[in-house]
Amino acid sequence: MQSAIDFEQLVNSIGDAIIMSDAGGSITVWNPAAERMFGFTSGEALGKSLDLIIPERLRGRHWDGYHKTMATGETRYGNDVLRVPAWHKDGRPLSIAFTVALLHSPQNELTGIVAVIRDETSRFQEDRLLRKRLAELEASTSA
Template sequence: MKTSVDLLQLVECVGDAIIVADAQEKIVLWNPAATRIFGYSEAEALSHTLDLIVPERQRQRHSEGYSKSMETGTTRYGTSLLKVPAKHKNGSTLSIAFTVGMLFDANQKPNGVVAVIRDETERFAQERALKRRLADLENPQT
């Protein structure tokens, strides 16, 4: 890629959400796919913390992990695919899968994270239904 416009086009056109948050968890980049998945417009999401999409019961654990990553400059997840619940603007729960990467300033001090997120809600529900059906077939009620 030769220009930053090319990078902007990439962020704008991909089907997965790309979200960047600074060291204080404030959202500084929110692409159109993030709007489609989570329901918040870019204007609604920017400058809010990631609590916007983190379910209440996961917030403390998420914040502790985020703070530790900012202190150490590492994440224990690296390139692992994480599968967790998330919150849509309408209050519904989503099942998401994502990777996360650390971002650093010119002095190699951690200054944020980038997450690439896919909505797995429908696939997860189908998988759960298939598992129930299989269990029912393996253990028929008489």
């Protein structure tokens, strides 16, 4: 038995942030989880550049990759998780992990990208503390 899927309900109820952007990098979908994660309401995010959440020092690299993906129709982050820094509206740094999918028109033209994003800030900070502690222990045993 098949039932119709209400994609809007799915996007709005899922716990991970879902952000869609058009070919130029303007945000077209910003779900409630994205609001919670990044602090911007959908009204503040829709129509804006992805620069809203990308740290300034990483924007050049991001846009080089974004435009290359739009030109070639290929991305390696459909299956591989990308972990990068991001920004919250209040200015605090975030560590996010995400995968992307390419969006196509009925004529199979590449029209944009959707990212499914998880906040890994706490995990990243815990890993950093564990690595620091391990280095301290290794240094104390070799002294």
